[in-house]
Amino acid sequence: MYKPNNKKYKNELIRRLSQEDLALVEPDLVRCELPLRMMLEKRNSPIEFVYFLEGGIGSIVAKMPMGRDTEVGLIGFEGMTGTALVLGDDQSTHECYVQLAGEAHRMPVDQLRSALAQSTTLRPFLLRYVQALFIQTSYTALVNARSKLEERLARWLLMCDDRVGGDRLTITHEFLAIMLGVRRPGVTVALQILEGKGLIRANRGEIILRDRNGLIELADGAYSEPEGEYRRLIGEIG
Amino acid sequence: MPRYFFHYRDGDRLSEDYEGELLPGIAAVEETAMASAKEIIADGLLGGNPVLTGYSYEIRDEARNLVLVFPFSEAAEKPGPRP
Numbered sequence: 157m158y159k160p161n162n163k164k165y166k167n168e169l170i171r172r173l174s175q176e177d178l179a180l181v182e183p184d185l186v187r188c189e190l191p192l193r194m195m196l197e198k199r200n201s202p203i204e205f206v207y208f209l210e211g212g213i214g215s216i217v218a219k220m221p222m223g224r225d226t227e228v229g230l231i232g233f234e235g236m237t238g239t240a241l242v243l244g245d246d247q248s249t250h251e252c253y254v255q256l257a258g259e260a261h262r263m264p265v266d267q268l269r270s271a272l273a274q275s276t277t278l279r280p281f282l283l284r285y286v287q288a289l290f291i292q293t294s295y296t297a298l299v300n301a302r303s304k305l306e307e308r309l310a311r312w313l314l315m316c317d318d319r320v321g322g323d324r325l326t327i328t329h330e331f332l333a334i335m336l337g338v339r340r341p342g343v344t345v346a347l348q349i350l351e352g353k354g355l356i357r358a359n360r361g362e363i364i365l366r367d368r369n370g371l372i373e374l375a376d377g378a379y380s381e382p383e384g385e386y387r388r389l390i391g392e393i394g
Numbered sequence: 395m396p397r398y399f400f401h402y403r404d405g406d407r408l409s410e411d412y413e414g415e416l417l418p419g420i421a422a423v424e425e426t427a428m429a430s431a432k433e434i435i436a437d438g439l440l441g442g443n444p445v446l447t448g449y450s451y452e453i454r455d456e457a458r459n460l461v462l463v464f465p466f467s468e469a470a471e472k473p474g475p476r477p
Contacts, residue, residue: 329413
């Protein structure tokens with residue numbers, strides 16, 4: 157676990173950089189808005205900027221023909237885009253785009269690469285986040301193979317809620333459909349199932365979480381295990 | 395392209411689709427309903443439920459005119475696009 161020393165940042169990774177590593181990256185961090193649908197990484201293309209999110213949600217989406225795109229990674233203020241770069245690659249395999257508007261500090265890849273080369277501690281620290289994201293993705297593979305629609309929805313709602321704050325989520329059904337790997341109309345059905353169990357209230361594009369513990373129980377381990385691994389690798393969120 | 399709203403009916407209960415989606419026409423509406431219903435039925439079966447045939451999509455256009463009622467039983471009985 158790393159202590160959050162740099163409290164003027166909301167990004168959990170930047171907050172935990174050592175003073176030396178912060179001094180290396182800080183001059184190249186530029187604050188930017190993340191409007192809905194902004195492309196952060198293009199599929200099979202060189203990465204230009206790495207985004208340390210301060211708010212909002214970025215989604216790594218694997219593409220399949222006929223609208224069968226599926227989300228394989230979710231990033232908020234606990235993380236960063238550009239994990240391929242930390243691993244020594246210079247391009248992204250999947251698309252990554254903004255699914256919930258927010259803000260970030262972005263950094264050009266050349267500057268991050270040079271910071272990684274100058275520091276003996278920056279890459280090992282960021283690799284711990286890469287591992288946390290890898291664990292998240294492995295649980296996504298598990299639930300997509302084995303969990304029912306409403307169980308997957310419960311997990312995603314909890315994951316979004318962690319990254320948004322407050323108990324109200326304004327997420328489009330189009331986004332939820334990609335997260336869940338179903339056609340968009342099916343989202344209404346899945347929301348109705350959770351509403352019927354008294355776990356949420358769905359109201360005109362707004363989803364209110366009424367019973368977090370009930371949702372965690374329904375997600376059946378697929379929610380809390382990866383979050384525990386993040387805490388072990390990086391630290392507490394918020 | 396017009397926007398269509400896929401409201402979901404479960405007996406007396408109607409869950410409204412406030413968002414809708416842009417589709418080229420009625421053929422695409424029916425195809426989307428069919429594929430989506432097949433997904434929901436398949437997911438229910440894998441969860442140990444019987445085939446959910448009592449449900450339907452009530453699809454309306456932006457003027458709230460009823461465009462199509464699609465009972466899930468059709469998706470259980472007829473072939474359609476892969477979901």
